[in-house]
């Protein structure tokens with residue numbers, strides 16, 4: 001009797017590309033919209049246009065990047081927030097039907113939606129927001145202080161509560177699967193990893209602190225964001241805050 005190798009190896013083998021048995025694209029190609037838009041948000045926050053020049057330089061940002069978990073009380077400015085979002089998932093090419101984004105994405109499908117738990121951004125009420133890529137603006141989904149809830153949902157990691165903002169990426173699996181079938185399960189995570197990495201470099205370039213978060217109670221984060229955990233589910237988060245002594 002052969003032992004079940006466990007879900008990890010089954011996933012790895014089950015999503016392999018192999019000569020002679022390549023998956024065919026499912027017939028639903030083009031059915032899942034390229035981005036999400038909330039019809040009736042509580043309000044919008046228009047983001048300032050991002051800067052495309054200046055900054056400390058890429059090599060310096062890479063050399064300085066570290067995960068930082070001790071944050072000061074100072075809020076992050078709206079310009080800085082705009083820059084962080086743009087550097088991670090903003091439109092940098094393409095057209096209004098299909099914008100190309102700051103981060104690479106398998107098949108240019110961009111399955112990961114960006115949500116923000118805003119705690120302390122100058123002039124922006126605390127709450128949960130969704131980023132609208134076409135308009136470079138935030139749609140407010142819930143108003144209030146969710147800092148403790150996010151920390152609890154992230155296995156009690158306290159810096160989530162002292163961060164100015166926690167980015168959260170929800171994968172719309174079908175957006176990627178409509179082209180890549182089960183292999184999409186690899187790609188949504190790879191895409192999210194790129195976003196977390198690029199966000200950290202952008203934070204470093206702005207003199208802010210950040211830490212990526214892979215440890216969280218999935219259902220609890222999904223509940224906070226209003227995601228069903230099937231069609232769309234949380235895959236990754238990154239907390240960003242101001243640094244003490246700056």
Ligand SMILES: Cc1cc2nc3c(=O)[nH]c(=O)nc-3n(C[C@H](O)[C@H](O)[C@H](O)COP(=O)(O)O)c2cc1C
Pocket residue numbers: 065066067068069157211212213214215216
């Ligand atoms: C996929 C991933 C998940 C992570 N999850 C957490 C986390 O849940 N909590 C945390 O404090 N750090 C987390 N980190 C940060 C790592 O601990 C950190 O990158 C590592 O210790 C190396 O340190 P450095 O980033 O300062 O170079 C995560 C990093 C990655 C890439």
